[in-house]
Amino acid sequence: MFGAYLKQVREEIGLTQKALAAKLNLANTEFASIDPVTISRWERGSTAPTVIKAIKVLRVLTTDLMPYLTLLPDKVDNNLFEEIAEHRFKSPWARLMMSSYDAPPPVGKILDCPLLESRQDNYLANLKHFFDSIDLDNKAIFDIDLYQYQLEQKSCSRKFIDQTTKEILGHRITFLFDANELKRYLSSPYLAIPLQQSRSYSSSRIMAMCTVSRYSSNEAVFWVNSASGARFVATHANIHDIYFYAIDQWSVNYMESLGAEKITFDTPHDDGVIKIGNQSFRRCLYRVDSANWLSRSEVISLLKK
Secondary structure: OHHHHHHHHHHHOOOOHHHHHHHHHHHOHHHOOOOHHHHHHHHHOOOOOOHHHHHHHHOOOOOOOHHHHOOOOOOOOOOHHHHHHHHHHOOHHHHHHOOOOOOOOOOOOEEEEEOOOOOOOOHHHHHHHHHHHHOOOOHHHHHOOHHHHHHOOOEOOEEEEEOOOOOEEEEEEEEEEEHHHHHHHOOOOOOOOOHHHOOOOOOOOOEEEEEEEEEEOOHHHHHHHHHHHHHHHHOOOOEEEEEEEEOOHHHHHHHHHOOOEEEEEOOOOOOOOEEEOOEEEOOEEEEEEHHHHHOOHHHHHHHHO
């Protein structure tokens, strides 16, 4: 599977096995021991790297990993996405919080749309109200021109709309950065994400993606939102670092299952659910290699839906 696809991509871009080995050697110290013999064995299927390493190899050659990822088996016995959805939307506590005297409206087709339609989009006011209601400090988002960032591809933010009612049911606000610039900047555990340092997407640059806010009002939106984010990373494979904010124990558990690294966190807060040492925080920013994330069965399952 991997070998045949690697050979196809290599031949499409006109590289010999020797040239590919040299390209990989230069791309990452992790590939320093790869030689033409190793590549020949991979392509013949006599040996194969781990899925994580295969993804790292392929993203040196292409920004679109969907053709390879959708070939991978997606059977998963313990899907953490399903556990998170169960907890957030089906647990007794979640049902109580979402209960209403009104009959629930039927769930229509959910549209995946750009976050803003114009610089004067009324949705900006809704977003400000949303952040005020959850009492999280995301005011820096409104210090920049979100619509201009969207036009310049510094932001790949989305909103999710009920096709029938036109009601906005969720969002994902995400910014792109030069991966090395962001790593150098985040040297202190209390630094906020520097949105002004966002960079326009470029396929020739190693990039990072940071999701600063994500919300789904119901389970159907949760799955569309999750799949949309997975597809974006899979089709922009030069995004090597993914930054996620964890704000509850379930998201912390998921980040730690990925082996994600704690990067920054808020100042200590008595009501925080994020535990670091003997202190509590309301949220924590984690960083994970996109290859680790894309190799997960639950993510592959999302890409196939």
